[in-house]
Amino acid sequence: MQQRAVYILCILSVLILFSLALLTITSNESYHIKILENTNSVREYAEVKNLEFDIVYNEYVKKHNQAVAELSKPSANLSELPKIVVVRPDMSTGLGNRLPGIACGFLYSLITDRLFFISGYRNFEDYYEKDFDHNWNILVKLYARKNTTSRNIHDYSSYNDFPLVVRGNFSNEEMASYDILYFQTWDYACAPITSNPHYKKWFDKIIPNYRVFTAISLKLFRLQPNINKQVKTFVDNNFNDYVIGIHLREKKSQPHDMVIPVEHYTEAVKALIIGMSSINITIFVAADNNNGRKKIVDSFHEAFNSHSNNSIKIVHTEDDMDSQNPISKNPGSEVGALIDMKLLSLCDDMVITYASTFGFTAAGWSQKASRRRGPFVIMPIKKNLNDDLRVVDKVWVWGAMSTEPCMYMSKKLINNEDEETVRVFKTNPLWMHYSQCHW
Numbered sequence: 048m049q050q051r052a053v054y055i056l057c058i059l060s061v062l063i064l065f066s067l068a069l070l071t072i073t074s075n076e077s078y079h080i081k082i083l084e085n086t087n088s089v090r091e092y093a094e095v096k097n098l099e100f101d102i103v104y105n106e107y108v109k110k111h112n113q114a115v116a117e118l119s120k121p122s123a124n125l126s127e128l129p130k131i132v133v134v135r136p137d138m139s140t141g142l143g144n145r146l147p148g149i150a151c152g153f154l155y156s157l158i159t160d161r162l163f164f165i166s167g168y169r170n171f172e173d174y175y176e177k178d179f180d181h182n183w184n185i186l187v188k189l190y191a192r193k194n195t196t197s198r199n200i201h202d203y204s205s206y207n208d209f210p211l212v213v214r215g216n217f218s219n220e221e222m223a224s225y226d227i228l229y230f231q232t233w234d235y236a237c238a239p240i241t242s243n244p245h246y247k248k249w250f251d252k253i254i255p256n257y258r259v260f261t262a263i264s265l266k267l268f269r270l271q272p273n274i275n276k277q278v279k280t281f282v283d284n285n286f287n288d289y290v291i292g293i294h295l296r297e298k299k300s301q302p303h304d305m306v307i308p309v310e311h312y313t314e315a316v317k318a319l320i321i322g323m324s325s326i327n328i329t330i331f332v333a334a335d336n337n338n339g340r341k342k343i344v345d346s347f348h349e350a351f352n353s354h355s356n357n358s359i360k361i362v363h364t365e366d367d368m369d370s371q372n373p374i375s376k377n378p379g380s381e382v383g384a385l386i387d388m389k390l391l392s393l394c395d396d397m398v399i400t401y402a403s404t405f406g407f408t409a410a411g412w413s414q415k416a417s418r419r420r421g422p423f424v425i426m427p428i429k430k431n432l433n434d435d436l437r438v439v440d441k442v443w444v445w446g447a448m449s450t451e452p453c454m455y456m457s458k459k460l461i462n463n464e465d466e467e468t469v470r471v472f473k474t475n476p477l478w479m480h481y482s483q484c485h486w
Contacts, residue, residue: 099253100262103157111162111179118189128193128226132156133183135166135231137203141377142384143404144233146412147452148201150263151237152230155200158246159217161228169374174385176269190227197227201236209460213239214471233404235260235452235481239460242475257477260411260452268412270389274382278389285362287327291316292394292422295334295343296403298378305427307400308443309343313350315398315423315444324358331394332363333387335378335405340368364390388412397422398444410450421447421480447480454481 114129134152136145149165156163165171166183201207208215216222241250241257254262270278293316297307320328330347334340344361351359366383374381384405391397391409399406399422410422423446461469461482472478 097254097256097258097262100266103253104266107157107163108178111181114162115180115185118186125189125193128190128195130159130161130223130226131164131186131190132159132161132228132230133164133166135229136168137231137233138167138169138374139376140233141372141375141405142388143406143408143452145375146264146268146408147235147260147404148230148232150260150267151201151232151235153263153267154237154240154259155217155228155230158240158249159222159228172271174271174274174381175267176271178266193226195226196224197229198222198225199229199231201230201232201234203232204456204459207232207236207456207460209239209464209472210468212237213242213460213464213468214244216245218245234456235454236456238451238454238457238477238481239472239475242472242478244471257449258411258451260408261413261450264412270385274385275389277386278393281362281364281386281390282393285329285331285360286393287329287358287360289320289323289326290329290331290394290396291319292391292397292409293330293332293334293343294391294397294399294403294406294409295332295339296400296405297339298335299403305429307425307427309339309346311425311443312343312398313346315425316347317350319396319398319423320359327358327360329360329362331390332361333391333405334363335368337367337369399424401426404453404455407447407452410447411452413450421449421451423447445483449477449480451477451480457481 117123118125118128132152132155134149136148138145145168149168152165153163155161164181164183164186166187168182171177171182199206199208200211211217211222222228238259240246241259250257250259269275293312295307295309295312316330332340332344332347334343340363344363347359347361351361364383364386366379366387368378370379371377372379372381372384377384379387388405388409389412391406392411392413397406397410399410401424406422406424423444425444426442428443457472457478460472464472475481
């Protein structure tokens with residue numbers, strides 16, 4: 048009888064522990080991970096499911112579509128137009144400078160309960176799916192007829208209201224008086240708002256992991272099926288069990304006296320694959336010029352052929368990086384850049400070039416649940432190594448703290464803003480990440 052009682056108690060203990068574990072997993076968890084599955088050489092990628100943000104996004108889509116439908120009616124009451132946020136992306140820049148700013152504008156629209164529009168993004172719908180029409184052209188004439196008030200929150204590097212973003216209230220009487228908030232930037236300039244005490248509860252509930260760009264980009268920047276099919280086909284045909292994404296950026300105008308050491312990418316990959324002799328590995332290479340891509344691919348072939356490691360596959364897309372994108376004047380084509388960026392985002396680890404927005408934006412545009420840390424960053428070095436090394440030359444490679452895009456103006460914020468704004472900004476657990484990824 049005593050043994051039976053002990054046996055029953057053991058079973059009950061196991062059931063209680065299992066129930067507690069299940070409760071922990073299911074209770075109010077907005078961060079849900081679907082398990083990786085490999086089936087018939089088709090790799091199904093884990094997705095980071097932010098359930099709370101999904102609810103907010105779906106509610107916004109419904110509100111936006113209803114508002115636009117009402118304003119489009121001949122009988123519409125135009126005496127009180129909705130408050131809005133308008134983002135003006137610089138189409139002469141690449142994806143790494145465009146997408147973070149658009150995501151920031153949408154974030155501002157959510158926390159201020161305004162409608163969101165994009166001005167000047169030509170043929171957006173050719174590249175991305177849209178749940179709501181955010182083309183500013185559909186309403187700009189209505190707002191032009193009315194004596195609307197407006198305010199710039201960010202205007203490239205000439206003006207950025209960081210005290211407002213870091214510690215101000217976007218819903219106070221003054222801010223609420225503006226019909227339009229304008230936003231134009233080459234940067235992930237909204238990053239400090241996650242430090243703002245007025246919105247801390249919102250972020251803790253809606254995006255508690257601080258992967259703000261990831262949450263927004265997976266909704267706003269869903270590739271059109273014809274482009275996404277090319278991504279999926281490439282993944283199915285080329286990606287193995289473990290994939291390392293490489294982004295080489297050589298053709299930047301700055302800095303003039305520095306070069307990107309291709310061999311350092313090879314050394315970083317060697318370190319990443321230590322102990323993985325039994326795993327099939329893919330190295331996916333994206334670059335900003337054909338010669339650079341060939342150099343780095345040849346470097347990988349030489350390094351891993353000499354080790355007789357046949358489990359490593361080195362691949363890249365065939366976009367001609369010596370051609371010029373007519374949209375942004377950057378190397379390659381618009382679709383080719385999107386495919387390269389999305390493929391990088393699907394890699395298990397990334398090794399990217401310091402001060403390039405493309406690689407960091409790819410890291411943020413990620414549905415990989417397995418990658419919780421950021422990419423590894425290769426530092427440029429002086430052309431003449433006999434010179435005294437600058438501070439940045441003393442670091443060859445480092446690992447980023449997050450997959451969030453860089454905030455290239457964060458050092459300007461720290462150096463130029465008032466003491467209280469800087470103090471509040473530094474309450475953000477990622478402030479060092481935002482501040483260390485650029486010149």
